Amino acid sequence: MQKVQKAQKLPKVPKVLLIEADVSAGEDLLTAAAEIGVEAHVATHEDVFRSYRPELKERITGTVFTDFADPETALDDLVRFCRETGIDGVVACWEFLSPLATRLADRLGLPGHRPELADACRNKRLMAEAFTAFGVPAPRTVVAGDPGELARRVAESGLGFPLVVKPAENAASIGVSVVRSAAELPRAALLAQSQTHKTSHGLALDTTLLAQEHVDGEEYSVESVICDGEIHHLTVTEKFTTGGTSRAELGHTVPADTTPAVGTALYAAATAAIRALGLRNGVAHTEVKVSTGGAPKVIEVGARPPGDHIMRLVKEALGIDEARAYLQTVLGLRPDVAPRRATAAAIRFITAPEAGVLRWTSALPSGDHVVATAMSRMPGDEVGGPYDNMGRIGQIMLRGATAAEVNKVAAEAMDSITVEMATQW
Known part of the structure; x- marks a missing residue:
């Protein structure tokens, strides 16, 4: 009698969902996915997808279109897509959608962060509250809804000038200014509240005003991968910015040209901030300033890949593929974070x-x-x-x-x- 050979079941190809890939880290993540044999699906808006570059589109396995300006509907849309498609990991590419990514991973039972702290990873008002509650070294912050209240709160707080005035939600130094006297507060507040929605998805922004003590010193960022709550700091990035009243970023260097003692202090501050925000599985980009006295102060944390092609700098300098490590982490795998060179x-x-x-x-x-x-x-x-x-x-x-x-x-x-x-x- 002829034996019937059973068909061999092929191993399942892992699938990830990238939430808005049309950002500087998107190409790196899509490249890494292809290199390790992962299907990369993308969540975006249909109108935005039309402007995707061809080299991005050709690396995408599938897309799901939704309206991110309606967070609850977007979450339902993405949950349904992920369940139907068999998505194994959720990737936050764009910082404005990192809370959505956290909530989506939680709904699906996939590796992610603590959902109750999702908004604190994006909203600087909530982030400052979390830092205070957990004793993270950070600038003193006062919060106000309008310019008049801001002036009163600053006067009552005893904060001296200069101060940094910024909106609770924005990025890329938009709406941020250094204020050197009370007379400059109204103009700074007007600038901070000038953008109420974020293009290209029309996301409503929290325009609550923040005034923070100005930290006079060098600026750095710490690039980290977190797996099951274990924090792997990859490197410290040195940041170059404009002076005066604005703080545009002019460039970055990996690794930072700093002393071992400063590096240790930066890692300790980043660790405290990451834990305060409940980051469990993913990456973190922690911006820190070191005062002239040597004390680090955490400015903010992004629960998403660093922008400005910093992941490429990390790979070029140290041989660590942060994009690959991120994908491995959200898929429940041990991330490869070992440096391969020291340039x-x-x-x-x-x-x-x-x-x-x-x-x-x-x-x-x-x-x-x-x-x-x-x-x-x-x-x-x-x-x-x-x-x-x-x-x-x-x-x-x-x-x-x-x-x-x-x-x-x-x-x-x-x-x-x-x-x-x-x-x-």
Whole structure:
């Protein structure tokens, strides 16, 4: 009698849902998914998806369209899609949707963060309350609903100037200003409350005003992967920003050129902040300033991948693929966070000296230290000034043997670039 051979059951291909992949980390996550054999599905809005670049679309297995401006309906839509599709992990790509990602993972019983603290990972008012409750070293903060109340609360608090005024919800330094006297508070409050909805999804923003003590010192971020509550700090990133009344980010270097003692203090502060916000499975981008006296103060934490191509810097400098580690974590796997080399990488952003129409830029530098260059604005385009991260017109990524070396070649590269604006008559 002929034996009937049983069909061999193929192992299930893991599937993840990326919530809004059209961000700087999206391409890295889609690339990592393809490399480790994971199906990448994307949640977005149909109108937004039309503007996705072809190289993003070709790496996406499937899409689900929803309206993120209606969080409850979006959550129901995504729960239904994930159950029908067999999604195994939820990835927060865009910080404005990290609370939704946390709630979705919880509803599905997948690895994620503590859902009761989901909003505190995005809303800076709630984040400041969590930091205070858990004793996280952070700037003192007062909260107000309007400019008049802000002035009263600042006066009553005893906070001295300068202060940092910002909205409870926004990103990319939008609405943030440094205030040096009470007379400047109304203008700062107006700026902080000028954006009420976030494009391109029309998300309503909490425009509650925050005034925080100004920490005078160097700025860093700590890049971390968290698996079942175990925190793996990958590196410290050095941040370069504008001075004056604005705080636009001009570039980043990985790893930071700092002392071991400062690095240890930064990791301790980031650990405290991550635990206070209930982050359990995923990644964290913790922004910290170190005062001239050496004490770290946590500014905020993002429960999502770092922006500005920092994940690429981590990979270039240390050989750690943070995007892959993130996917492994949300799939319930042990993340690969072992460094494979000890070099350095940097990115610097080209900005216009003032808002207006871009006339001309000189050729971007090339050479052994240059990894990649790109222009995001062309001659004839209207551009913003160097007041927040929306005023960038291009970027250059570099490599070096050490942080000191890459900072040096980055400074030389930026000095070689000329930007001309059209004359306004």
